[in-house]
Amino acid sequence: MRINAKDLASGILLVALAVIGLWLNTEHTLGSARRMGPGYMPMLVFWLELGLGAIVLATAFFGGTDPLEKWTKLDFVTLFVGIGVTLVAYPLLAAMPALQANWYALGIAMAIGFAVLAVSPAWRPLAMILLAMCVFGVLLEQGGLMLAITSLVIVSAFADPTHRPLGVAGCVVFLLALCWWVFIYELDIRVNVWPVF
């Protein structure tokens, strides 16, 4: 059997999203074709998506081989542990009063998940780049723009193994100066520049 794994995955993704969408849409009133309720267009869209997903799924079995990349055991383990840890950490963190504001719980939970994912070398570019974004989000409001940019650049530098400390330091200094000039001096966006306590 020559299965096109990429098409198979695409089909599953489309079908799954369509089913979730149709299920979520059950809480909206459909209305009639003449007076459409809030649920009418979503119903059309998700049924269409379900149909397209089914076609992609079916053609995957005749489309010739197109395998996905090979995953090592470590890739699987880190992915599942990472997702699991995020799902467990989020409700726990969200229950803490100190983390109620600013979506701290979400940011920290995702950051932990990406940190776990980064253990596997194959996931590292993805994990470090997105970890850097999460760290930026967590630090921005309290830590200020300068601290957030510094952490973002340092964390994201781990995504490329050829980075050296001196080069990263240069990057940080250059970007701090550039961002201060563009976003604070020229555009004057409303954000703390330095840490607030």
Added chain:
Amino acid sequence: MELLLANLAHGFGVALSFDNLLFALLGALIGTAIGVLPGIGPVATISLLLPITFGQPATTAIIMLAGIYYGAQYGGSTTAILLNLPGEVSSVVTTLEGYKMARNGRAGAALAISALGSFFAGSVATILVAASGPLLTEVALSFGPADYFSLMLLGLIISAVLAQGSVVKSVGMVVLGVALGLVGTDVQTGQQRFTFGIPELSDGLNFAAIAMGVFGIAEIILNLENPEVRSVLSTKVGSLFLTKEEWKRATPSVLRGTVIGSVLGILPGGGASLASFGSYMMERKLSKGRNEFGNGAIEGVAGPEAANNAAAQTSFIPLLTLGIPSNAVMALMVGALIIQGIQPGPRMVEAQPDLFWGLICSMWIGNVMLLVINLPMIGMWVKLLQVPYKYMYPAILTFCAIGVYSINNSVFDVYQTVFFAVLGYVFAKIKMEPAPLLVGFVLGPMMEEHLRRAMLLSRGDPMIFIQRPISGVLLVIAALALGLMLLPGLRKKKEAAMAG
């Protein structure tokens, strides 16, 4: 005719103001830079810079963003010719003949003809935009809701049909984009849809977060996973002047490229990359017997480079006259206009003459600037290629993060970007083309509005879409386009064309 001249005079008045000139230049410079640099394209750059444009008047903002798009068409050829690497998707075919020309010691000539060809094509296309704008607007004003719905449907289908890869998957991406556009408050009833009780989502998903996540950040991750080897520049640029023989061969190619590019740019789903492919195929067919193709034929540089710039300009026609984006870059322009409080559509020409005519005139001025930026200053851009990617990506990432935060001053938007970056990464791994998604996301809410209005007018009778002549014709074209692509023979031809 007199009216057109008066309008153009008005447009030049707007475009020649100090601010607008400055930002046209800025857009052209940024566009050339990202065109030269492989690994970052106009879609990512424009979404990155969207937040920066909020503080400016709408006209200035659009002038700059447009400059980035057509500027990238000029810059992309430089890398293609000198390094055999496409700086931009639309210059993939330029590597085929352009790099060979460089190896034969004619790099300067290849660079010169691509800049001159682009300039000629850009000028012609600009005139086309100016002439067709008011004309098409007249037509569009007679459109009812049903006609609009069908037009958008046609746009979505053609953009999916012309996208790279499987047609069904592309249509799936369009529908997914429309689905993402459903998130938020329902306009007519005020009910929250798919917001999961998150107040930040009541205005819908953040457009910039989707664009930056799927195109900007996912790109970075993929580039880091597959580091490209950038060979150190060894080719000399050489003389920029063309020989008489080269002029004679290149001129008709430029003319043909301009025509092909202009037409393919207007088509929904078309745009610069499709145009350059189309032109290259044509030049190769026409030059049969010369056997020079594959060994540095100047026609293969002149045609596609003229075509991609012409298409970059004419793809503004459906946006400015009908309010319908024909590709992902134009979808971003719609986003920029809506954020500025301007609803793109046929009324824009009358309601926003500064924007319409100012943009057109600035396009031509921008092309003049680009000619100067690219030809005498080529050495500077070549130097830019020596900046390693590892110093570029932290900067792109930082701008993404700050930019997306500053739109609503919301950290939640930063996390939305992370979410869409993951999604974009998955799409790339399973070969789903993300561009149709963005077009679907922008058109989705408009389509729902028009669908509801049309069905209200027809009292729930869907036959209205077939009975109204404009709508009916559009739907027939859409069905034909979809049907043709499902034929195996044509599909293979398209795949061959896309593969170069």
